[in-house]
Amino acid sequence: MTSISTKEILLRDFRWDDLSQYQTLRSDPKFQRFYSEEDSAPEKAEELLGIFISQSREAPRTKYQLAVVAGSGDLMGSCGLRIESPGHASIGCELGRRWHRTGTARFATDALLTFGFVELGVQRIFAETISENKAAIKLCQSIGMSIESERVNDRCFKGRTWSTTTLAIRRDEWQANHPQ
Template identity: 45%
Template structure:
């Protein structure tokens, strides 16, 4: 089983026991603000849990969709992922339960996984795409040293309206200069 540790967190492969907490996290109204209603169905998160468990067994591994566990409580508090793509690039994302937000835990988890991607996997560029109104996600990306590379107007349609998206990224050379290692 894959595992990374930080001062306060354990990042590990998701397992089927994480399903209930993952589903519960996805049902919070604030969590659902930037997702289409169909993307927030409990059954979708049950299916995603099974997918993430299966992806951890793939060889070569292309997706590190990890459960984030609090060392203090031993509880599942969110997910963080790094999906490998061609040309030494990877996309990154995360989702955390509302109860722990604002404590720097998402930054701690994302930083550990980005560092793993650059130092252990040899990734050259990590990027994230999010809805432009998702200020918390943008703030997280910028705290990792990512810079906005693009903005796509009217890029996603859900909740009865069009949403702009932004892409933020960081290169391995910038990561080294940013002092992340």
């Protein structure tokens, strides 16, 4: 079982008893702004939780979608690191509105960058987000990622097209700011 503790939060594998809180987080209209209708459906939270739990049991493990938990035990959201190909991983974070602008996303992504670069030995971590999701882009830049590319009108949901932005950081770039 994966568990990463920081002084601010706990990242741990999901459990079935997280379902109610996870469904509540994902049902918020602001949370759903940059998700497709399919990804915003009420049953999607249960489907995702099942996937996250199954991934936590895989060996070798390549996907770490972890619950972000407050000191009070409240589920704040999820943050994930996924090995996409040898040496390359993607990262993503989703938090309930209550924890926006609290630093929680930064604490979680910092912890996962350390985990990915130090524990898993990946060489590059990237994130892909809807280009209009300025908060996600700002978060990625705050952890040292740089914009690599933008794909114009490459997604279609909610009756419109969306562009996506890819940001990334290499291990050597991260190490320059995190001497051990």
